[in-house]
Amino acid sequence: MNLSRGCHRPLAMLQETCSKALLAGLVLLSSTLAWADLPTMEAPSRGEGSGLIDTIKNYAYDGGILLGLLIATLAFLGVAWHSLTVYADVQNQRKTWKDLGAVVGVGALLVVVILWFLTKAATIL
Numbered sequence: 001m002n003l004s005r006g007c008h009r010p011l012a013m014l015q016e017t018c019s020k021a022l023l024a025g026l027v028l029l030s031s032t033l034a035w036a037d038l039p040t041m042e043a044p045s046r047g048e049g050s051g052l053i054d055t056i057k058n059y060a061y062d063g064g065i066l067l068g069l070l071i072a073t074l075a076f077l078g079v080a081w082h083s084l085t086v087y088a089d090v091q092n093q094r095k096t097w098k099d100l101g102a103v104v105g106v107g108a109l110l111v112v113v114i115l116w117f118l119t120k121a122a123t124i125l
Helices: 002-035 052-091 097-124
Strands: none
Touching: 052 097
């Protein structure tokens, strides 16, 4: 019958999949021995502190600074994206060059103000 010939193909595929999974598991288990000499974790920028709570506060400070840099980067990318869309509208004659200059000027001022606020926030932290 043709039924028996059709059953061998899924069985072979299952066997191949199981052998690949077994091989991947063995590779993962054997790679745990390679973790012997990992580098030590770097201390926060304000030092480790006198205890666990001070160390956590210092790591949180570093995280806050990193979050501020992320916000500034997103603001810059937003201004750049909007400037490019206005430039495309200028090329399609839907807006004027004056509109592009206003967008770029206000966007640059916005990025400068955001960086100033982030600098003030870093000194407060």
